Amino acid sequence: STAVADTRRLAPDADGIAAAAALLRAGRLVAFPTETVYGLGGDATDPAAVAAIYAAKARPQFNPLIAHVPDREAAGRQGVFSEDARRLADAFWPGPLTLVLPAASSITVCDLARAGLGSVALRVPGSDLARDLLHAFGRPLAGPSANRSGRVSPTAAAHVLEDLAGRIAAVLDGGETVVGVESTVVACLDGRVRLLRPGGITRADLAAVLGHAPEAPDMAAAEAPVGPGMLSSHYAPNARVRLDADRILPGEAALLFGPIPPVGVETASASLNLSPAGDVVEAAARLFGALRRLDATGAPTIAVAPIPGEGLGEAIRDRLVRAAAPR
Numbered sequence: 001s002t003a004v005a006d007t008r009r010l011a012p013d014a015d016g017i018a019a020a021a022a023l024l025r026a027g028r029l030v031a032f033p034t035e036t037v038y039g040l041g042g043d044a045t046d047p048a049a050v051a052a053i054y055a056a057k058a059r060p061q062f063n064p065l066i067a068h069v070p071d072r073e074a075a076g077r078q079g080v081f082s083e084d085a086r087r088l089a090d091a092f093w094p095g096p097l098t099l100v101l102p103a104a105s106s107i108t109v110c111d112l113a114r115a116g117l118g119s120v121a122l123r124v125p126g127s128d129l130a131r132d133l134l135h136a137f138g139r140p141l142a143g144p145s146a147n148r149s150g151r152v153s154p155t156a157a158a159h160v161l162e163d164l165a166g167r168i169a170a171v172l173d174g175g176e177t178v179v180g181v182e183s184t185v186v187a188c189l190d191g192r193v194r195l196l197r198p199g200g201i202t203r204a205d206l207a208a209v210l211g212h213a214p215e216a217p218d219m220a221a222a223e224a225p226v227g228p229g230m231l232s233s234h235y236a237p238n239a240r241v242r243l244d245a246d247r248i249l250p251g252e253a254a255l256l257f258g259p260i261p262p263v264g265v266e267t268a269s270a271s272l273n274l275s276p277a278g279d280v281v282e283a284a285a286r287l288f289g290a291l292r293r294l295d296a297t298g299a300p301t302i303a304v305a306p307i308p309g310e311g312l313g314e315a316i317r318d319r320l321v322r323a324a325a326p327r
């Protein structure tokens, strides 16, 4: 492995996985790839490791974190599955779905990782490398996105190092993530199914399995999410973000979508197309990397062309609205 300011870059092989698992067992933090984004991994059963995650991210509050587990059996030791939860897990695990479930009596995920809630957020990631790491580690792995609080989520090991070099022990380098936006978060509590965060599994995918659309989150409820995905200004580049731009102004950086560029695109200081073919799946995979690259040009504003809200477009638009929120 090579080191960047004392953060080791571990190769995605048996030695790298063993080294990552050993660091995690010692209470250290290791960023790891999933199919969505890189997670900032720490032992979810160890409050000291979880506290170190919040410190490394410079997160303003103790928000509840996702506990990553290798399979359904491990998830069943942490959370109580309703019939709907069972159906969703059968349909979408391993994959980009997080289920918020009542805590099981045998739960080992610590209170701090759950922000003191009686529920737990569980996910079996779709990445083979992530599941190999989870098997080797043998405990639930807390893993918020591996970026500094308020910054764009990382979809490559280099993004993790930009934000966290010197603040974490290692990053397991699995190359670029394939989905590119975070998991869909669904709460199955009190006999209800609520969509808390749009993500890699679409609303239509959920409805097809449930036989009905999921409900909207109940913001007044005690278990209402207070996580970073719910803060209005999140996923924030340094540049201002201007949405649904049908015209690019001189000097703006342009984030494009589809075959037809907006008027004035030739006056942009830089431009990237998320998907020239107009494919929202491809666009999701490229979203955070493109935001980082345009932001790195130093342009004062990133103008974003209109992106349709269907399918993964809902999660893309959700992240862009947050990136554009006043701060």
Ligand code: TXA
Pocket (backbone or CB within 6 Å): 034, 036, 037, 038, 039, 040, 063, 064, 065, 066, 096, 098, 100, 114, 117, 119, 120, 121, 123, 143, 144, 145, 146, 181, 182, 183, 184, 185, 187, 196, 197, 223, 224, 225, 226, 227, 228, 229, 230
């Ligand atoms: O794709 C992903 O989900 C990535 C990768 C690394 O797995 N992880 C991720 O974690 O995005 P994080 O911590 O950034 O997002 C956790 C989300 C937040 O929106 C949080 O509010 C919600 O899950 N959450 C966690 N526990 C919860 C709970 N008990 N009740 C309600 N919401 C919860």
Ligand code: MG
Pocket (backbone or CB within 6 Å): 144, 145, 153, 228, 229
């Ligand atoms: Mg995040």
